[in-house]
Amino acid sequence: MKSSKLKYIGDSIKLNIKPLLKMLVVYLIVIIGMESLFRKSLIETVFWVFNEPFLFMLNIFSLVMISAFLLLFTKRIDWVTIIVGGLTAILSLVNIGKFELRNVPLLYEDFFLISEVWVLMPEIMNVRILLIMAIGTLLAVFCGFLLVKWFKQGRLQKHRTAMIALLLLSVSVFSIGQNINSADLSINKSGFIYSLSNNTRAQMIIHEEQLQEAKVLYEQYLDAYLQLKDVEKLTERPNIIIIQSEAFWDINKLGVKFNKNPIPIFDALKKESVYGEAYVPVFGGGTSNPEYEILTGLTMKNFSNDWYMVYPNEIKSPAVTLASILRKQGYYSEGIHPYMSWYYNRLEVYEHFGFNSFRTVEFMNQYEKIGVFASDDFTTDLIIDSIEQNKAPVFNFVVTMQNHGPYGNSRFTSDAFDIEIETKLTDSSRYLLANYTQGLHLSDRALGKLVDYLRTSDEPTILLFFGDHLPMLGEDYQIYREVGYIGNESNEVLQKDMRIMAVPYLIWRNFSDASEEMPTMNLSYLTSILLREAEIEMPEYMKVLYMLRADMPLYLRGVGYDVNGHEITSDMPLYQNTQALFFKLYQNALKEDAWKIIKNKDYNKAYxxxxxxxxxxxxxxxxxxxxxxxxxxxxxxxxxxxxxxxxxxxxxxxxxxxxxxxxxxxxxxxxxxxxxxxxxxxxxx
Structure with missing residues (x-):
């Protein structure tokens, strides 16, 4: 009986071997072709196939598994091959485009951000992209016609048995466990298709002994915080303003010579501020992720990758944030973002975050633009208006838009440039850098306008100002490489390089001129530092974070650094236990109901x-x-x-x-x- 079943399966496979082999050939061509376009070299793709045969096979099996599933419902292997192969080619081209713009591969979460991408298309599109799309469409139709002709046997026979066997084989290959530390495995190593599926299956693996150690560390850090001396009490609670400035960075680090310092006000304020550099999880985009880190004090390392869109995917119920913590203690918490309210699902997210109100472009009048985005000068006026309209101490969280990329558009007239580039650059680089740097200079000027106002205010105020990420200055770090700021390092290396991933910040107060330079740290640590500076009570998990910073100020994916810059690798117990502690902090934050605004019934009624x-x-x-x-x-x-x-x-x-x-x-x-x-x-x- 058993042998007859095996014979039946064998006969089923034999009957369909030719069309199945043709399907494999098509997928082989598609993957090699798309990988060659991505790597810009057929030779490099061939080297990849020979150097990483298992990962190459996993890319093939990804398509085979999808095809086997579809073929359970139809015999038309020709159409299944065309659909799967065609979609693979389309996704690969989208991946190439995204990688050139952001240096990050396509992720499954991106499919939930179609509206966000679509609204920026006029800024991204150019003649070259439109031409490629037109040629690609014609080629796709032509190739589909040829494939139908090539598949003389377009229908399978006794196909379900063979497809079940093929599906089981594919699933068994993909039963390999996935550690979250390798979820962002180099796309150059894994290949696009496996990279895409790999991130959908990523899971955090923390062993029980690490969780137990995390509990011990939690209590130790909490006890250490409680032993700290009380800071000098303020006579009244200060206003707290956080400005997450779009793509703000110290451009002087680039080594390019300008006719004058583009950010003189920021540099001068450091002499009377707590300042330093903060590691952010993204480069060139993904603004909502550093936003999530600073508002919650939690790290993106708790998720499958640093580009995972937390706002639309995870924030579905009340959460502990600066907005809720401060509101619980008598503050009026307002978010200000001069852009569409639905972008990254912010309108709903900010309600869960406990904000009293969220002022977006729909609730603004006399909207002043630079290019297509709101000017920082206009946004500064909104901050001042918020302070003056509220009697209670104010918490303003502001996400600016002025210097949003891409920088290849004509946002300034020829006579509007205050900053001139004196270093020799290619024409395209000069144009990009001129647009970015002029916008940066205007952001610095708007910062000065706000500080001048706060200096004359009789209300104590603390201002945290930082950039959300470095600017995307051309494809594949174009300007950064051209001027020698970085070399030929791979994207994967640069994603952990502070030259590319660290942004400047300062904490300025209108009641103190004490200056202190802080060591480079994760952005998420600044949340507890800010609350401590303002003498505001905070949840337990933030107290733990405040103390943890001293032992591991930099916690990256797969590696950490202590305060002396010594590397702590993922195979060391210190890293593993700290990783478990960060996960415990995330879990504890979810349970801190006392610090949440559970029913935000009056949300945004002010507008x-x-x-x-x-x-x-x-x-x-x-x-x-x-x-x-x-x-x-x-x-x-x-x-x-x-x-x-x-x-x-x-x-x-x-x-x-x-x-x-x-x-x-x-x-x-x-x-x-x-x-x-x-x-x-x-x-x-």
Whole structure:
């Protein structure tokens, strides 16, 4: 009986061997072709195949496994091969494009960020990309036609038995365990397809003895914190402002000569601030990840990779953050971000984070731009307005947009440049660097404007200012390599290199001019440092973080560094126990309900309560008065949209006359058409 079953399986495979081999040949060509495009060399791809045969095989088996599953439902192996091969080619091309822009491979989380990518497409697209897309589409159609002709036997026979056997074989190959430390295994080593699937299966492996040691460390660090001497008490609680400045970096480190220092104000403020450099988890983009780290004090190393999008994927319920901690202690917590509210799902995330309000572009008027993004000068005015409008101590968390890349667009007129580049560069590099550096200079100037205001304020204020990541100055670190700031190091090496991953920060106070340079540390440590500086009570896990910093100020994926710069590798007990401790801190933070805003029922009402108080005829027009009126809102007269002129936050003019019985309703929609706010229904008497 057993032998007859084996014979049946064998016969099934024999009947289908030719089309299956053809399918394998197609996948072989697709993978080698796409890898050659990615590596920009067929020879390098051949070397990869011979040097990493097992990983190459895993790329093939990834496609075989998908195909075997699809072939359980259809016999058309020709169409399955075209679909799987075609999608692989498309994803590979997207991966190449993303890697050139961000030096990070395509991740499965990226498929949930299509809207975020789409809105930036006008800034990214150029003639070269459009031409490649057009040629690629024509080639795909042509290749599909040839494949149908080549598969003379387009249908399989007795196919389900063979496909089950093939599927089981593929699954067994992929049953290999995956440690989170190798989840970001070099794409040059793993190949694109396996890299993509590898990150979907990454899991943190922490042994029981490490968890036990983490508990001991937790208690030791907590006890050490409680033994610290109390800091000198402030007479009143200070306002706390955090500015996460888009792509802010000390460009002078590049070694390029300018006609003057692009960031003189930042440099001068270091003489009266706590300052240093902070390691951030991303380069050139991924703003929400450093945002997550500074707001929660938790590290991205608890997730499968540093580009994992925590906001849209993980924040689905109330969380402990600076916003909730400070709000619990009498602060008004406001987020300010002059961009779309839905981007990275921030509007929902900030509600879970415990903010009182979140002011985004939809809730802003007289929006001032530099290029296509809000100017930092405009954003600074919003910060000042927030401080002046609130009686309670204010926590402002600000994510700026002014210096967002890419920098190849014409955001400045030729006479708008204060900063001139005196070092010889290629034309393309000079253009990119000029745009970035001028924007950087304006960010520095906006910082000075805010500090000048705070110096004259009688309210004590602490300001944390830092960059979210280094700028993406061309493909494959173009300018960084051209000027010799870095050499030919691989992307994987650079992702752990402080030259590329560390941003400047300063903690400035308007009630103290004490200066201290801090050792380079993870950005997530600054959260507890800031709370300690402000003499604010904090959750236990943040107290542990405050003390842990002294032993391992730099905790990276697979390696750490002590305060003296000594390397702590992932095979050392100290690293393994610290990794377990970081994971325990993450778990503890999830349980700290006392520090969460569980029911944020009044969230954003400061901006969403649109009110119509009166409407009066004025010739052929109608003057409508009220509260919280916005330029971007939509006005409906008797359920029909009507044009209006925006006068102020309390007045608009309709370009039509209303009569008794007419009714007016105002709605505020985001760029996706989602309703953010609606007014009362006002009926003319």
């Amino acid at each position: 969403t309560q649109i009110e119509i108080t009166s409407a009066k005829e004025q010739g052929d027009q109608t003057v409508v008065r009220g509260n919280n009126l916005y330029e971007s809102m939509t006005v409906f007269l008797n359920d029909k949209e009507v044009a209006f002129d925006f006068i102020s936050t309390s007045e608009i003019q309709l370009a039509t006359k209303v009569v008794k019985g007419d009714y007016i309703v105002i709605k505020l929609l985001d760029s996706k058409g989602k309703l953010l706010a609606t007014s009362n229904k006002y009926t003319m008497n």
